[in-house]
Amino acid sequence: MGRKKKFRLFSAVLSVICVVFVAEAAAPVAAIGNSQFFWWTFLLLAFLLPYGLIAAELGTSYIGEGGIYDWVRKAFGHKWGARVSWYYWINYPLWLASLAVMTPGLLTTITGFQFTALSALVLELLFIWLIVWISFYPVSDSIWILNGAALIKMILALLVGGLGLYVAFTKGMANEMTLASLMPSFNLNSLSYISVIIFNLLGFEVICTFADDMENPQKQIPQSIIVAGLVIAAIYIFSAFGIGVAIPVEEISTSSGMMDSFQLLTGSSTGWFIILMAFLFLLTLFGNMISWSLGVNNTASYAAQNGDMPAFFAKRSTKNNMPVGAAIANGLVASLVVAVAPLLPDQDLFWSFFSLNLVMFLLSYVPVFPAFYKLRRIDPDHPRPFKVSGSQLLLKFLVVVPMLLIIISLIFTALPLSFDSSTLASQLPITIGSIIFILAGEAMILIKKIKK
Template sequence: MTKPEGKKKFRMIDAVLSVICVVFVAEAAAPVAAIGNSQYFWWIFLMIGFLVPYGLIASELGTTYNGEGGLYDWVRKAFGARMGARVSWYYWINFPLWMASLAVIFPEMISLISGWEVSTIVGIIIELIFIWIVTLIAFFPVSDSVWILNSAAVIKVFLALIVGVLGIYGAITHGVANEYTVQSLLPSFDVKSLSFVSVILFNFLGFEVITTMADDMENPKKQIPQAIIIGGLVIAAIYIFSAFGIGVAIPTAEISTSSGLIESLQLLTGNPTGIFISVMTILFLLTLFGNMISWSMGVNSVAAYAADNGDMPSVFKKRRKNGIPFGAPMMNGLVASFVVIIAPFIPNEDLFWSFFALNLVMFLLAYVPVFPAFLKLRKIDPKMERPFKVAGNKVFLRLLAYVPMSLIIIALVFIAVPMDSSSSTLKATLPITIGAVVFILIGELIIKVKRIGYLSIEEEGINYEKIKD
């Protein structure tokens, strides 16, 4: 694919802010706060057990194999086309599901600050507007939207700091909604809390998206590792600070996964409406656009690239004259639109969490083979130049790969598998389980059809050679 000429270049600050914009998602702060005070243990544990090894592995793979395929390329090179196709499907389908989960927040936020009850039809129209604005912006180069990425990153940090600062003020002046004792800070193994721990993993994933922007960078071999390391540390600190503010304001059992951040500001300021809350809500909603725009660029590139290799449906191959994917964004918009239209018929009161959790399942599935791919590529491609290479012996490298992979698998179980047969658990979890199974089967069907087509073409080529002979 020919790259557009005369593009603006990412500076180091752009790269770091892009990592923050991509990886730090403000809407995930509330589900994490719903874990309770034991979230602090899980943050520290997962920073050491997941963020550090994942960051090191992503840095090596991203600077060694820095094509636009990202993790799809890594897995395909290591394990072949079938596994690469699965990764590309899981990685892509999570995006329209995530877009749908963010879309359903908009009507709720409007009702929260205005007191106006948004009807189902009006709510769907608002959701569709959000989806198609994001879809249209995705038709343009990443560097044209760098101001959106940087602005969204700054707004996210600002919101997190506001919540954290108000949390400290509230704790000093009014006390806290949740008691901070040694016992409460220990890890909680409550099933509901453990399902939200997966959101921390989600909050730590996405660094590889920055590798798909390598061609827009001045010095990608240097900027990618630095952006991941600096961005990762900043992101972890921001999350912990904002989660503290939410925990000060709202009892854990009452935290809404969708509107918890804004509700915490309402409680901390003692004002459920007013200019301040309205401005904060608008800024929060703007960050949702930033999330989608930053992720769409990486996801669409991977999907189009996989389609070029015959591992995704042909519609994903379509590009505009400037080389930017057209088919992938259109499919994003169509799938997300379909999901929000059928949403009123889904038997789950927390639609945001239903769609967000389903997005989590598909997203995490895409990362499972990345870690063993790191080890396999070290073995089968030892002569490849590695500008950034993780140091360590074989035992250390295996631990570095298999510990985070195991954590992802455990998280998947707690998100998508009902842990008891109570009606409330089944009502909350079964839609996620069924949705995950359906999308996995669709992916396998696509792989089978594409494989049959590939074998037919290959067979025709062989027959043609025989006729020539």
Template sequence: MEGKKKFSLFSAVLSVICVVFVAEAAAPVAAIGNSQYFWWLFLLITFLLPYGLISSELGTTYIGEGGIYDWVTKAFGHRWGSRVSWYYWINFPLWLASLAVITPDLLATIFGVDFSTVAQVIIQLIFIWVIIWISFYPVSDSVWILNGAAMIKMLLAVLIGGIGVYVAMTRGMANEITVPSLLPSFDLNSLSFISVIIFNLLGFEVICTFAGDMENPNKDIPKSIIVAGIVIAAIYLFSAFGIGVAIPTDQINTGSGLMDSFKLLTGNSSGLFIGLMAFLFLLTLFGNMASWSLGVNNTVCYAAENGDMPDVFAKRSGKNRMPTGAAMMNGVVASIVVVLAPILPNQDLFWSFFSLNLVMFLLSYVPVFPAFYKLRQIDPDTPRPFKVKGNKATLLVLTILPMLMIVTSLIFTAVPLQFDSASLSEQLPITIGAIAFILVGEFIIFYLKIKKKGSKLNVKKN
């Protein structure tokens, strides 16, 4: 007899918060300035609302481990499903590497020591492979990690927001809030950070891949998305306001923004409080990576089992059926990235790796929204426990708005629109890296196509 599922609605809500709320992305958003408040509200309405509704419908209609791969494949076929699964997967080891890069700095803050380059690489590799080890176990076994990380994230966000408001009230506003400053800024620097806000709002579909561990997925999935969406929006706005009113925009560092914010707000670069904040922040990185690895690995493994990713991703543990092949590949790719990092040109490695992961991640979502609309047309009879209400025109608007936001943000993040040396040195590596990974994906699709043809010929011969 199967035991009682451990993944309750409360755990589902906290897991969504753990997945979606990205504490380390606070700095790039704060760098936008006062217009960030406009962009938060604008994207909450034009992106988060339709995205949350669409994820709730698709996640409860097509329950399984495939997630966005399954939705896109059903709508547009295996070739597009393969593309989505590749983009969705490759972003994760890049993101894992970007967080591994900042781990030595956090430990240096906690213990008050400096690490050599070799020691930093060793620490980064340990961080990566601890995450891989955690991903060998079912989400229900790791639920305490997800719940704990979610609670710590909310605590850090409330603290940074609260301290920021207190500092602004006692020392004065760091950035003057005027009507013109609140209006959107359309300079290329600010627009390139809009993708970070969208990134901060993505991930609701990951909860759908946990359906097998949930008590009542048809009811818990939409409830957890709605409740967590409201909580996340409130947390983001409060923490963004606290940072914005207390810290001058030009003092925010994109690589270590949250910790820099605590240091600037308290006027201390070390001490018990700063060390504790660094430790808690480090714990949230483990929780974030653990939650994402479980969703990403399930999706890419499912795709591989359906012939849309290389066989190595289809390998599962004989003990608990976890996707160990995908997990090991995460570790291999992330390890290669951090080992090569010291020989790369001196730049903000966190932002470089994070931006590249951002581009690949956003690319995987582009087909999801038209897939929702098409599935309504070609598969109207499948029961939909949660169904987005509206006529065809309404559904079209819900489809086009979030997709348009993603495409626009991709252009400003990955396409060089300024050709001065500073802009090119920062953005061109991201462009080249994104093109390289897209080409690798197309090669994989071509290889799998040839492999499938060979399998069919062998079947006919036999």
């Protein structure tokens, strides 16, 4: 008998938590105010539930490294598969860059040392290339990192929620809780952050790309999605409630929300507790990037092998067959982004890079939902170990509602819906960057077509 693989159900559940639960995205959501609780509840039901069911069916029916690229390609052909693989991949180095620019500030909190612009850039590059180096190795070799990061994320979320409740009970509520304040406000400020909640709920399909490292993927994939989904929903609501009742909305920052929350809740920016929280938060950033790199790199490499991404992405290690081409491309793009960051107008770099990553990431998911429905029609006899049950009307509902929510959130994230100077200054780089990356993807498809 062969050696049992290390990736068991417990590790699968923690890996889903590590991938899906995004601690650094908590602040923009909390900045919505009390209506965040409505949006969390609504999107957990209207988005997370159908998305989790669809990901579980597709992930167990079409097991392999292609992930969402494979599902869309099978349903709509290579051109749409190429678009999805491009959007899905390019979001990752942008996200990597957005987290890299946070590391100097976190290390300043930990050590007290103030970094110059040059030393901060060196630190950011070290963060990027350490992630790239770790992603050269199989997921089963990184299990302890994924499990550890998931546990730390849960501890941080529970601590910030618990501290928030303690402060609210001992010092009073920071934001007045009324029925009116809990209702959704449809202003531009609130709606522009809805995409962050959806982003916080995406990533279940990454676990499907780990199938080759699992003992029984047909059972472990749906089990891990269901269990982790319930845990993630509970943690998000608890931590959001803690922040919402204890910290005035106007004091919440979009650039370093989790650490700002701890500092505001404790009334201190120094001390052993803040240093420990900053260190743990830094570790979760590594866990996020490592867990996502394993899924994104496999998807990009698989797409390249099918002729839908540049050939360099298909390059794999001769030692362990890991997708080193995609990993190196991640490092090069993220390094370029942080290198040009000092030349950009003075603004919140984390939020700018994060928003751009958000747009590309959400774009990659738009075709996934109709792909699920089409595969049911064109490939009805394919074995489906986990199958979403229900009438055709219910299946259409599960497809249309989350897809529309993504499209709406894309509009509010990518387009400047207000034309005052401050909005344009912060929004136009995101709009222009999104257009550039979309056109780059179309150019890639056109070049591939000409070569064929």
